[in-house]
Amino acid sequence: MGVSKSVPAAALVALFVFACGCQSTSPVTNRRLIEHQALIDFSGLKPAEQVAAVKISCALPRQWEPMALKKAPLYSHQQWRSPSGHTGVGVVYIRLPLPLSERMLLWFAKREYAKSNEDGKAIGQWTDEVGREWFEAENNKYHVRGYALVRGFSAWMVYFGSKTGYPPDMAELSLAARCVETFIPDPRRPIRPPAPEMEDDDGAKTAAAD
Numbered sequence: 001m002g003v004s005k006s007v008p009a010a011a012l013v014a015l016f017v018f019a020c021g022c023q024s025t026s027p028v029t030n031r032r033l034i035e036h037q038a039l040i041d042f043s044g045l046k047p048a049e050q051v052a053a054v055k056i057s058c059a060l061p062r063q064w065e066p067m068a069l070k071k072a073p074l075y076s077h078q079q080w081r082s083p084s085g086h087t088g089v090g091v092v093y094i095r096l097p098l099p100l101s102e103r104m105l106l107w108f109a110k111r112e113y114a115k116s117n118e119d120g121k122a123i124g125q126w127t128d129e130v131g132r133e134w135f136e137a138e139n140n141k142y143h144v145r146g147y148a149l150v151r152g153f154s155a156w157m158v159y160f161g162s163k164t165g166y167p168p169d170m171a172e173l174s175l176a177a178r179c180v181e182t183f184i185p186d187p188r189r190p191i192r193p194p195a196p197e198m199e200d201d202d203g204a205k206t207a208a209a210d
Helices: 009-020 030-037 102-116 170-180
Strands: 049-051 056-058 075-081 087-095 121-127 133-138 142-151 154-163 197-199 205-207
Touching (some): 087 170
Antiparallel strands (some): 049 056, 087 154, 133 142, 142 154
């Protein structure tokens, strides 16, 4: 990720699954994700925009370069590269042949990983306050963090990370970490953070008008 050639989507999916195992999570609604955006520091990020090719809305880092979209019959993979070329953010949109659960989706991907990789290792796994199941994993080329979301016949794997052969750029990684917090799957309209609350003359709080 964030290199001269895009990381193969299949390898990223496999690396994700190796760390996450087969645990399932409670559904995380778009409403909950939008509410969570109010807590995010958007400095260094563009306004949220839709990326139609992967059916998602997100606030991307300013001055980061989009890489060529990778497409296959069942998935599309979009990635953005940092100015240093060593840090990246990406999302894999998967068109499921069946409405699989996250548990089953991860099981299939883990099986494919086992066939083709021997150097991957899990570092950590946790559930955040939104309900997303996160992972941290690495192989001999990349160190990544990310999470998965499923909506019927569609699934997304959102991730960020860096090349292991270079010292991590903490500023770029911080920006990437905040970026992946803004991803909203299958948006119906442009996504904006909730309006801040304002107090009227009586001290009652109301949402600010658009």
